[in-house]
Amino acid sequence: MSWGYLARRLAQVVPALATIVLVTFMLIHLAPGDPGVAVAGENADAATLESLRRQFGLDRPLWSQVLSYASNVARGDLGDSFFFGRPVSTVIAERLPATLLLTGTALLLSCLLGILLGRVAARRPSGPLDAGVTAATLVGYSIPGFWLGQVAILLFGLHLGWFPVVGISDDRADYEGLARVQDVVRHLILPASVLAISEIALLARLTRTGLIRQLREGYARTAEAKGLAPARVVSHHAFPNAALPLVTVIGTRVGFLFSGAVVVETVFSWPGIGLLLRDAVNNGDRPLALGLVMLVAATVILANVVTDLLYIRIDPRIRYD
């Protein structure tokens, strides 16, 4: 991979980032009232409004307002959350680790189980196992996350009592070291599984379709004809080829993982940025909501770039110069 390609790929990110800035700027200006009030809310005091008016440069022409807004965003200066009374970036940074733990675990789970299920189903297309997996993935993909969460709480939390159902840790117990890790893991299992279900279903379906297609190819049948064990044909020949499109798909799922996290964090009172965004929107805390959505949008763009680069690295046939 050449540096030229990397530079061009990164240059493509610019219009996308500009779109985020423009869309949010438009929202601020279209909202009823002047932008200062739109961001700070009706009840903001005069000093806050004055500082916001200066921040948006309302006395200057529109293009200059966009530019100063863009430069503020670029420097990570998103203003103060008026609910917390602290900079938006600080509030987000405090809550981000919990969400990364949740979404990261869900992503890992979905890759492991989704690919495993897909491989099991592809072993004998249209067999009973395949039919079972196909039906299960359809249902898994169709159930809304909050319902799955509520049913999981009812069943595994309240009825069976296996897992705690609220928060990231037990506040009453003062765990240290390993006990604390165990406590967090116990809290993590239900929400991470609930968040992972729809992704597991999607990846299982894609793995299955990809594998079945690859196994029909000449090279796979040759491998089988020369006496290779079917399991080895799958793992050494068909799967590496079927896995390539999966990399792209996993990259495009980042946005879905985040929107899923908003709902799942609400169900389990998981103290991450999803719950923070729900509260920000409900409280009309516009600077915080803006900051969070911009973070998500930027992450989605970044994930697409990373996916592209990864794709080039693992597929020796692709050479962009």
Add this chain to the structure above:
Amino acid sequence: MATPSGLLGLGLVVLLGLVALFAKWIAPGDPFDTSAGPALLPPSRRHLMGTDNLGRDLATGVVHGATTSMTVVVAVVAISAVIGIVIGAAAGFYGGVLDVVLMRTGELFQVVPRFFLVLLVIAFFGPGIDRLILVLGLTSWPFLARVVRAEAITLKRRDFVGASLALGSSGGRALVVHVIPNLLPVAVVVLTLFASRIIMIEAGLAFLGLGDQNRISWGTLASNAQPFLQLAWWMAVFPGLAIALAVVGLNLLGDSVNDALDRRST
């Protein structure tokens, strides 16, 4: 298309449509009526899905929730179908600069994930079904446009389109009379699967407490259930079940129409 799963999907979707259309006749009560019964009654013959914490009848709520869900779905699907088909067909049929401009514009619409864009709009303008429909309708077309564009490119190379042009019809006429009608089946598949996404997004937003306060919605019912999980499982189970059945139905239907199209083309 007449596979068991396709028929099941079709059945569920028809049922959903009928319930949504005739909600007032199926469940004549007011879903917001707090005097329907005592609070937190488990399901019984009188209250098939039980009552909620304010004594509202849940079955009435679930039936009327179908109307809200379907209103959003039909409106969003209609808006994005018109935009997506026109833009996709024009981009594929005419190609050139128009194609590049339209497709690049479509990509920009996908930069901010839909769910979060709606959240922002609600944060700035307050909740409401009108802005939900508008935002989802205006931002959901790019994927459809891309699929339609690919289909239009294959169609314009087909003989019947060439024949129509050779007989002297204008490009615009060939596009409207010959290309667009023939790419509708593919568009229907995309729109069906897309309708299931819209149901999920609407329900998810209402679950977050950001739904239209004047309309009963499945997501709102599920959100009301959250504090009462320990006391009233029925408050959570039935609204979610309705959403899941609606989404399964649409996905089954979309998948089987898609399979039928695949079989026809190979």
